Amino acid sequence: MRSFLIRRLLQTIPVLLGVSALTFLLMQLAPGDFVTLMGQNPGVNAATLEEMRHRFGLDQPWYWQYLLYLRNLMFHLDLGESLTRHQPVVVVLREALGNTLILASAAAVVTWGLAIPLGVWAAASRGGLTDRVVSLAAAFALAVPELLSGLFLLLLAAHTGWFPVGGMHSAGWDEMGALARAGDLARHLMLPAVVVGAVPLASRLRQMRASMLDVLGLEYVTAARARGVPEQRVLFRHALRNALNPMISMFGLTLGALVSGSFIAEVVFSWPGLGRVTVEALLAEDPYLVMGALLMSTVVLVAGNLTGDLLLRLADPRLRDA
Amino acid sequence: MPEGGRLAPGRAWGWNLWTRGAALVLALLYALAAGAPFFAPYSAESMDRERFYHPPQALHWRDAAGAFHLRPFVYAMRLADSSEWRYAADRAQPVPLEFWVRGERYAWLPGITSDRHLYGARDTRVYLLGADAFGRDLWSRLLHGARVSLGVGLAGLVISFSFGLALGGLAGYLGGWVDAAVMRLCELLLSLPGLYLVIALRTAFPPSMPSGRAYLMIVVILAVLGWAALARVIRGLVRAQRGLDYVLAAEALGADRARVLVRHILPNTLSFVMVAATVAIPGYILGEVFLSFLGVGVQEPAASWGNMLGQARSLRVLVSFPWLLAAPAGAIFTAVLAFNVLGDGLRDALDPRGRQGGKPR
Secondary structure, eight states: OHHHHHHHHHHHHHHHHHHHHHHHHHHHHSSSOHHHHHHTSTTSOHHHHHHHHHHTTTTSOHHHHHHHHHHHHHHHOOOOBOTTTOSBHHHHHHHHHHHHHHHHHHHHHHHHHHHHHHHHHHHHTTTSHHHHHHHHHHHHHHHSOHHHHHHHHHHHHHHHOSSOOSSSSOTTGGGOOHHHHHHHHHHHHHHHHHHHHHHHHHHHHHHHHHHHHHHHTSHHHHHHHHTTOOHHHIIIIIIHHHHHHHHHHHHHHHHHHHHHHHHHHHHHTTOOSHHHHHHHHHHTTOHHHHHHHHHHHHHHHHHHHHHHHHHHHHHOHHHHTO | OOOOSSSSOOSSSSOSHHHHHHHHHHHHHHHHHHTHHHHSSSOTTOOOTTOTTOOOOOOEEEOTTOOEEEEEEEEEEEEEETTTTEEEEEEEEEEEOEEEEEEEEEEEETTEEEEEEEEEOSSSOOOSSOBOTTSOBHHHHHHHHHHHHHHHHHHHHHHHHHHHHHHHHHHHHHOHHHHHHHHHHHHHHHTSOHHHHHHHHHTTSOSOOOHHHHHHHHHHHHHHHHHHHHHHHHHHHHHHHHTSHHHHHHHHTTOOHHHIIIIIIGGGGHHHHHHHHHHHHHHHHHHHHHHHHTTSSSOTTSOOHHHHHHHTTSHHHHHHOTHHHHHHHHHHHHHHHHHHHHHHHHHHHHOTTOOOOOOOO
């Protein structure tokens, strides 16, 4: 197990090096270096500029700059300064990532809370009305682009007034008690979480259904039924446990996918997460923030995939000892 | 594996009613895009400064007296509230549609011009899908925008598939360090979160540019993203073919390696490539929509489905003038759904055992 973990961790290194090289390259392509850009701000004095020029080695050749960039990144978590927010990029992104993780977690609840029961239900009534309705709904959900479902739900929220039309908190958040805050947050989360979760929900649901059908065809299930075990018990005690196994590795994968998938929902619902910050940074011409966001989201995605692999190992004894 | 669970529940083979319907819809969409200047009554940029946010006009065949007309007509609308841009239909003023009418002159090809349009109205403008903030006809913009949005799909596809086939084919056939290098690059691209990468790549270009250059930029960005997934699968297919008798025979007969790869091996991957292409196109279309929606893709006054959707971003517009959302959203949804159904159908046709595959997410 430990050797697997080490091997798997080592495998992430090329990806992380690759993405750092890519962000470095794109920053070189973007017009002007940021110290020069910062210099256009009269509020920044020359000594600070000189200090930053040195910190990022802008007076050195490019390969040296890249090494410095890597060193700053790894040892100081230094991604440079945001030009428009006058804060270190890391500080801006940390807060945004937190908000994205809140949204992604809510979407994960939507995805898994519905995919598993609906998948089991559809499989249990194979070929019946429930199965067809659920399968058709899943196919439909897969076909609707998030941008469209997001805008449609936004329109719905604006028309009915049942949901807030974006943002994360209502006015008066500061005066609310803990319970009121949780309720307020939940109301703001509802629609974006549905938008983020719909596509993963549909595809997990299909997998759950297929996995359940595979298991229901096995001999031990037939044996249990022949012994007169009640159908509910066959489904949930005997079949579900084994059917869940392939889904476990999907859990980590889905978590990573939800973080990158929340991008569009954040933009449409003004959720102050990583995606929205990235778009704002692009529009405000703040390339360092954009690159920082690419790096950070990649790390989250890689970590999600790693977790998925680990969970699968832990859950499946056949793999655990391999 | 159980069948069903797909929108196109193909039996033995997938070329069924759903698939044929989807192919028909797509043929229609591309025909409308190709003939946009004719099918649209106005150009994409033509404004009407007195009819901002004009609502859609329904077609009628039966007039107020109950008499039936073979020629459809719409009711003229007048501005009821100029501060809110509210309109009211004037039942006393039916406007019959004219077909094959003269209107703005346009060029089919350089040098071949015409001023005939499929439909129009005398002395006034008709807005079957409504008008936008500048009084531009949404139906006209939708058709002209389709040239951009559907065209981007094809252009991006051609480029990224050329790269995917070339690099994937080389990696699979040659093996060794070429294989290792190409595959590591693919893995890197595939492990990056897509939309963040799109935005990051976008920073390498100037913030705004003329629509022709913007078009090219979008194609480049999407191609950079798109080739890797294909290259990886092509490489696998090519590797599987490499030791087969027909390849060995061609090599033994002295065909050089480029010829073996291009003439013998790659054609055998064609059916897979066709399916992959159909499945990939919605991604390209949505890529353009996403960038233009954010205002960093195809820019006004040129029309694209993305920047039309971008007009519906503001909440006030969305609530008061929902047709600004409905028109582009309907077009995007139709195109994406049709490509999905067609892709599913083709996959079933090629692999009759049927795979229960959702989109990998």
